[in-house]
Amino acid sequence: MAMKFMGAAIMVADVARSRQFYEGLLGQAVEMDNGPHVAFAGGFSIWQKDHAHEVIFGGPEAGAQAMGRANLELYFESETLEQDCQALAVAGVEVIHGLTEAPWAQMTARFKDPDGHIVELAEPLPLVVRRLLGQGLSLEDVARRTSMDVAIVRYMAEQ
Incomplete structure (x- = not known):
């Protein structure tokens, strides 16, 4: 592990x-x-x-x-x-x-x-973001769903 x-x-x-x-x-x-x-x-x-x-x-x-x-x-x-x-x-x-x-x-x-x-x-939160984006959610939808700022979601999506 x-x-x-x-x-x-x-x-x-x-x-x-x-x-x-x-x-x-x-x-x-x-x-x-x-x-x-x-x-x-x-x-x-x-x-x-x-x-x-x-x-x-x-x-x-x-x-x-x-x-x-x-x-x-x-x-x-x-x-x-x-x-x-x-x-x-x-x-x-x-x-x-x-x-x-x-x-x-x-x-x-x-x-x-x-x-x-x-x-x-x-x-890890970057995996959460990528998983949600992979399900078809937009950056804004992911931000709302996760309570994170769109800039943080965008950053995590690029990791």
């Missing part, structure tokens, strides 16, 4: 407050703002806890625990997503959910590490 660690998403109670802390107080540059999810140039992101739990567990209260438990996700990307998910399942890794298309069209699966931390394995 050739997986590459891509960063961590920290679940937060209030994205605006947390963004102010990381951007305003710590000087972190915002790379992408998708509303409930804000990515910073330093390689980490913040994700509104209730939205994150809806996407991951299927409901805002499902899996809810004290902050510091089910509110941190380690994010990896793989170009061989299906094979890697199968290998993890064969190895007995606990599956939160198998391959699923996220609301932003990225194929993703989530597992738990030995300590119960959430680990996401997903297709």
Whole structure:
């Protein structure tokens, strides 16, 4: 398996407050703002806890625990997503959910590490863009579907 660690998403109670802390107080540059999810140039992101739990567990209260438990996700990307998910399942890794298309069209699966931390394995975003373009969507349609700026979609399409 050739997986590459891509960063961590920290679940937060209030994205605006947390963004102010990381951007305003710590000087972190915002790379992408998708509303409930804000990515910073330093390689980490913040994700509104209730939205994150809806996407991951299927409901805002499902899996809810004290902050510091089910509110941190380690994010990896793989170009061989299906094979890697199968290998993890064969190895007995606990599956939160198998391959699923996220609301932003990225194929993703989530597992738990030995300590119960959430680990996401997903297709690289440039592959998402190329997959959607291959399905006949325009650059603008892909931007709307993925919540990315058209310029970012265009760049990813050319990678």
